[in-house]
Amino acid sequence: MIASRPKAILARLLAGSVAMGVVAVSPAAAQTTNNAPGAAAARTEVPKARPWMNTALSADARVELLLQAMTLDEKLQLTFGYFATNADWLKTPIKNWVYPKDGLPASAGIVPGIPRLGIPNQWQTDAGVGVASQRGPTPRLRTSLPSGIATAATWNPELAQAGGAMIGREAFLSGFNVQLAGGMNLTRETRNGRNFEYGGEDPLLAGIITGHEIKGIQSQHVVSTMKHYAFNGQETNRNNIDHKIGEQAARQSDLLAFEIANEVGQPGSVMCSYNRVNGHYACENDWLLNTVLKRDWGFKGYVMSDWGATHSTSEAANAGLDQQSGWAFDRSAYFADALREAVNNGHVSEARATDMARRVLWGMVSVGAFDTVVTGDQATKIDYSAHAAVTRADAEEGIVLLKATAGLLPIARTAKSILLIGAHADVGVLSGGGSSQVYSHNAPTNGLVVPDAFPSGFPGPKTYHASSPMKALQARTGATVTYLDGKDVKAAAAAARKADVVVVFGEQWTGESIDVPDLNLPDGQNALIDAVARANKKTVVVLETGGPVVMPWLGKVGAVLEAWYPGTAGGEAIARVLTGEVNPSGHLPATFPASLAQTPRPVLEGDPKLDRDSHPMGNYDIEGAAVGYKWFDKTGAKPLFPFGYGLSYTSFAMSGLTAAAEGKGIKAAFTVKNTGALQGKAVAQVYVSGAGWEAPKRLGAFRKVDLAPGTEQTLSVTIDPRLLATFDVASGGWRIAGGEYSVMLATSAADVVQTVKVQVAPQTLDRTGK
CATH class of the missing domain: 3.40.50.1700 (Glycoside hydrolase family 3 C-terminal domain)
Known part of the structure; x- marks a missing residue:
């Protein structure tokens, strides 16, 4: 019954490093200059004293020691990524830049390391459900998790983390130390071709599930991205569309999802998206990258561009982009010699260039990529049988x-x-x-x-x-x-x-x-x-x-x-x-509309509607923060199936709801009982309602519990203060208005079992909701 025990699966993955072929190797021993990772043997090199390799030091301290030993050119080298095929080589080579001999076949990209200092190459692979492969006669064959929306439908963070650890393990044993996973754009547009990659429509659910997947990946010494930051809500005209949204609505919806995932998973990298947000490309959007991500959330890692999402040199670097990735997809090599020239001319400060390198290094050091180094393709060591149990468990619960x-x-x-x-x-x-x-x-x-x-x-x-x-x-x-x-x-x-x-x-x-x-x-x-x-x-x-x-x-x-x-x-x-061997326990992470007429945009935006700057435009101010079930609650439309909905072969009773203000949030408790004849898993959902919000209620907490027939369990949850608050743009923080709040125990957004009232005092919180 391994598939029904995510804790056991996760424990096996986290404990299986040695058994599955992961070894601690010094970076110098693992690579020579531009040596392809699939080489049969690596040159043994005796490194000089490298105090930054002292694992007793914090990641911050190690990175600062390393920066002191680096030249400006070495720092800038970490900011520029190649696509991992020969398609990326220019007819006129970039001056002063070292070309990798080749990337791992059919991979996403490479950023050459600095062997002199023991800085490993960054070997990058797509994506969020497993180790992907560029198409070819013999693509890389690996284990695939269910889609991101399927994992969100499990409402089970432990399974998400186990799945992340599994695909992180396969990435590592395939020779990669950067996985372009962590997809999490809210389901604003039900026709979005990439909804399957993401975690649904609610910021709490999406943030927690995706954050745990990131956490699992990085437990395998592989940097995980968090993407596509931000408001990449559709694929139509994705490279040019300008999504308009007010700051309060942005902070209470998509950005809150990213914020929660950042807190849970602590990703080493964030990938900025193709689209514009309020007039500026996401990858040169100072407010998104510098103000929100780095200042307000304290993000220490690096921002990498999506492949083809870099549009400038100085503007992008100063706005917070730290690495141009897969540059062959862009119009120019903006972060190669052009960035060095911008630094030399004072358009980008040397301090900013150092910070770009600092962030790349921190992302790698923080996950152990310096200390447990990829040594090429070791796919023969992948335990496909164990990994099949992980992906099957995810599929079954989703x-x-x-x-x-x-x-x-x-x-x-x-x-x-x-x-x-x-x-x-x-x-x-x-x-x-x-x-x-x-x-x-x-x-x-x-x-x-x-x-x-x-x-x-x-x-x-x-x-x-x-x-x-x-x-x-x-x-x-x-x-x-x-x-x-x-x-x-x-x-x-x-x-x-x-x-x-x-x-x-x-x-x-x-x-x-x-x-x-x-x-x-x-x-x-x-x-x-x-x-x-x-x-x-x-x-x-x-x-x-x-x-x-x-x-x-x-x-x-x-x-x-x-x-x-x-x-x-x-x-x-x-x-x-x-056949009943498994009792279904998935619940919808996104509302199923009865028709497109019920949605904020019955007609897909962006083609040919243009804004005043002749950019295709998407108006997210229509629903603002009222995404998904909140829009249906606000408009009174009855969906085909509501958010959070899911049936079982057994039956459950939920009762005994109590709630009280505790600290800056609310703590609630309730009992779930299996009243049927079969063992099954229930998803208890706690919603909260306050005055002056974008919609009548918000998901405040959830718990999934496995119960034998006739048994019951009392559960407690804590509602995050941000889910009781609105973001106050003037003060730059969260504000709880105070007064009477309704706390609702439910089986879906449309099926409330019990409601209690709670008095909450007015409070002012900082940018992070503390």
Whole structure:
């Protein structure tokens, strides 16, 4: 039962360094100048005295000692990143710059280190669900977690951390020490092609889940980014769109999510996004980078650009950008010789150049990347079996039971015939497209089990992980399990009439750089589901989607499971839930609208709407901080499924809510009891309501608890003072108005079980909510 015990999984990962091939090596012994990390052997070098290698010193102290030994050119070298292929070499070489011989094949990038001082190369890999690979004849094959939104649907920080540790381990053993993970843009636009990478619509849930993933990754001596900072809410015109939002709304929504993740995970790096925010590119936005991130939150790490998101030299450096990454995607090598020239001419101070290097070094030293050094590709040491248990546990807890007609699920053992239809469920499960694409280790050498899936170009190829729901069901049931692709709707309906149970797999492929046109399942799948459900009332729909979809057939089907993109063990996870081997416990991290008309922007912004500077414009002031369920509460619209919603094969009772002001926040306690016949996990949600807020209520805290039938547990939670406050722009801090607050115990944003009133005194908090 390892998959049901995230604490045990995490403990095994954190304790498994030696067993899984991680060794402490001095940086000088691990690399020579521009030596590719996959080299069979590294030159042994006896380093001179390096006081900064004293691990008894703090990261701050070690970095300052190192800076004293560095030249200006060496400091600036840490601010400039290459794309890890030969596509990045200029016809006219950058003067005075050292080229790496090559990066790790099919990786995201490299920043050359300083062997003289024992500073390792920065070997960078995408992304948030595992070690990704640039497409090629033989891509890197690794383990994939479920999508970010699926992990958020677990409402389980321990699983998020275990998953982070797992992909961090694979990154390290693949030769990487920087993982471009930690994606966390709130779901403002339900059509966003990258919603699958992120943690949903609520700043508390997204911040906690993503922060724990970052924490897990960095436990493996791998720097994790936190991205895409900030307000990168859509892919349409992502390189140019200017999102307008007021400071109070910004601080109480997306920025609060990043702030919480920063506190929980303490990332070594933050990746700034492509878009503009209030007129300025995010990667040269002084307010976002210098004021909020570095001054207000005390962020010590470095800000790296997204690939192609650097637009200037002096402006970007002075606004807080510390590293131009994957420069081949930019119009120019802004941080190479141009940055040295800017420093020499006084446009960028030498103190600022030193600070840029300081931040890069701090990010690496703080996670142990100087002391436990990557030594090339050691993928043969990856324990894929143990990692499959991690990703399967994540997938299982992230699956959300949205509808369940009595007696249909779990599938009865008496069922003699089970028909599966659609979405290549005979061979695998869908994954999201773009730079985060992981090709599963158990797939063919080219990573594709459906070789001709459209599209073939970026963000494709559309990829299925080799984890077959059909084979997993065949292994778990005595029924005859068959598969039809569903292309012939009449034939599918005719076959459905003869089956005891029908499971239709509905898919919605999403990916980086493109948004979906609407919330319908594409390619006539809604008509297929409708026809099958009319033919057999015992029809279960399993959705593999990147985010919310509409379900015009909902009233006709017997049950619905949202499985998201469930990762490299997703087929097994789906089968275990369908058969009752696992009780579903996922809850929605994003609202499912009944239609786009209910959303703040029924028509996608940014194309062709322009602002006064002729930039494509996105108006986030429409909803402000009222993102997701808060918008639905504010407008009174009834969604298809509310935020926080999720059913179980058992039943729970929540009661005994008490709450009182404690310190600057509120402490609440309540009891959860399993009143059903099966063991299961409940997600208790605590919402809070105060006067003058952006919406009627906010998520204040949550707990997930595993209970045997008939057992109960009393839980306590503390509501962060910032969730009781509004951000006061004039004073630059948080202000709790005081008075009577409502504290609500709930099973979703729309299903409140009990409410109590609490008196809270007026309080003024600092920028960090303290």
